[in-house]
Amino acid sequence: MYLRLFFFILFLKNGIIQLIDISTFLLEKEFWFMSNWKELYPMINCRRSSRKYDLSNPLSKDQLSEITDFIKHLEPLVEDIRVEYRLVERKKTTCRFGEYVLVIYSEKKPRYLNNVGYMFEQFDLFCAKMNIGTCWHGLGKPDLKEWHGLESVIMITLGNVSSKIEERDLTKIKRKDVQAFWEGDIIEEVSRSTRLSPSACNSQPWQVKQDNGVLRVYQNNKNKSIIPKKYRNFYHSIDLGIFLCILELSLINHGIEFNRVIEEVNIFEDIYLVMSYQLDGLIN
Numbered sequence: 001m002y003l004r005l006f007f008f009i010l011f012l013k014n015g016i017i018q019l020i021d022i023s024t025f026l027l028e029k030e031f032w033f034m035s036n037w038k039e040l041y042p043m044i045n046c047r048r049s050s051r052k053y054d055l056s057n058p059l060s061k062d063q064l065s066e067i068t069d070f071i072k073h074l075e076p077l078v079e080d081i082r083v084e085y086r087l088v089e090r091k092k093t094t095c096r097f098g099e100y101v102l103v104i105y106s107e108k109k110p111r112y113l114n115n116v117g118y119m120f121e122q123f124d125l126f127c128a129k130m131n132i133g134t135c136w137h138g139l140g141k142p143d144l145k146e147w148h149g150l151e152s153v154i155m156i157t158l159g160n161v162s163s164k165i166e167e168r169d170l171t172k173i174k175r176k177d178v179q180a181f182w183e184g185d186i187i188e189e190v191s192r193s194t195r196l197s198p199s200a201c202n203s204q205p206w207q208v209k210q211d212n213g214v215l216r217v218y219q220n221n222k223n224k225s226i227i228p229k230k231y232r233n234f235y236h237s238i239d240l241g242i243f244l245c246i247l248e249l250s251l252i253n254h255g256i257e258f259n260r261v262i263e264e265v266n267i268f269e270d271i272y273l274v275m276s277y278q279l280d281g282l283i284n
């Protein structure tokens, strides 16, 4: 059964009120979003940081256009933050591997780092689905530090790889045990997927507390890490955005509806609350 809702926008053209039905557009966007997110979920077990690329097999025009088309549809965590990107040849940057580098630029509004992590983890997973290797790249410099008035935030290297990107041996992935970062009620499949989130220097700076159908996600800047203290909040905030993307993909995939509440953060605390989720399916 196809339920069609009608949304109209009004505007004035030549002094005449025009009525436009935008319901089809909204439904298409919703459909695109749901089907793509469902397809990204299995990639959580497959994605990895690729540091070896098959440069004898450059990305084709079709691959490049699929990538750039996908980026146009990335779902933001926070609305109204301008984010732009440039796909440049690797040699234009100081990155040491990859055929291309995606340089990401963002407006510096509250939560912009969470937002970048959240948006471009979708890209990371999409590339894994296309068997394109990627690696988030915090160390290194792009050719242009600024683009359209926005500062560069982070880069992602990419290119074809010689091996197939398939499910990893999950027992061999270096990550903390679920018990080390998740307190309270545990949703097995969701905690298992979020555990695999990538992070700068594999620091895994997240903590989760779940009780009474509310899941709270914290950023832990006191976490053991080789990242110098003054850069920790920067990288960990991107890591948290990545984590939230993987968390939400897992919740959606397991049919758990949620309401996201963006919390006021206090970055001067060592551990601070970033986001709360009211889980509709789990309210006691």
Ligand SMILES: Cc1cc2nc3c(=O)[nH]c(=O)nc-3n(C[C@H](O)[C@H](O)[C@H](O)COP(=O)(O)O)c2cc1C
Residues within 6 Å of the ligand: 047, 048, 049, 050, 051, 135, 136, 137, 138, 139, 140, 154, 197, 198, 199, 200, 201, 202, 235, 238, 239, 242
């Ligand atoms: C924000 C961020 C920055 C990163 N920067 C680099 C980097 O500069 N160089 C690098 O080789 N890997 C970098 N990584 C990759 C991490 O080291 C990697 O994700 C982590 O060790 C987990 O391994 P996996 O991605 O293979 O699962 C970065 C990852 C993230 C999330």
